[in-house]
Amino acid sequence: VIYLDNAATTPLHPKAREAMIPYLSETFANPSSVYSSARAVRKAVDEVRQVTATAINATAQEIYFTSGGTEAGNWAALGALEGCGNGGHIITSSVEHPCIYNLCKRLEKLGHAVTFLPVNAQGMVNPQDVENAIRP
Ligand SMILES: Cc1ncc(COP(=O)(O)O)c(C=O)c1O
Numbered sequence: 001v002i003y004l005d006n007a008a009t010t011p012l013h014p015k016a017r018e019a020m021i022p023y024l025s026e027t028f029a030n031p032s033s034v035y036s037s038a039r040a041v042r043k044a045v046d047e048v049r050q051v052t053a054t055a056i057n058a059t060a061q062e063i064y065f066t067s068g069g070t071e072a073g074n075w076a077a078l079g080a081l082e083g084c085g086n087g088g089h090i091i092t093s094s095v096e097h098p099c100i101y102n103l104c105k106r107l108e109k110l111g112h113a114v115t116f117l118p119v120n121a122q123g124m125v126n127p128q129d130v131e132n133a134i135r136p
Pocket of ligand 1: 007009067068069070071073097099
């Protein structure tokens, strides 16, 4: 079998699996707790945060771990909206992954300004449509 769907999900790298085994078995705890086994997990999470940051030339404070794409997409969209302060206006495409598309539909229902732009046959948004959609 040749797996060609790595954009949707990808198998765990054997090195990552090996590194995770202690945390999936004996070394488990909530890293936010205060007891010693929890602090050990917190130390491991902080180390991985630093390694990840270094790998992409970021700071550790910029690294957030999420459960997956849906949570990450929701954080990004809601965070951007909150950052606007004035209620915001979301401009998105009509072909986003459901984790963004459905969130934007819900936000629209709740009264937020959302513009869904069409895409062409190649799935691309026309930059002029984006420009036209921008509000003061
Ligand atoms: C762009 C995009 N966002 C979100 C997801 C959903 O990811 P998850 O199942 O990790 O929540 C996927 C999964 O294919 C995706 O491709």
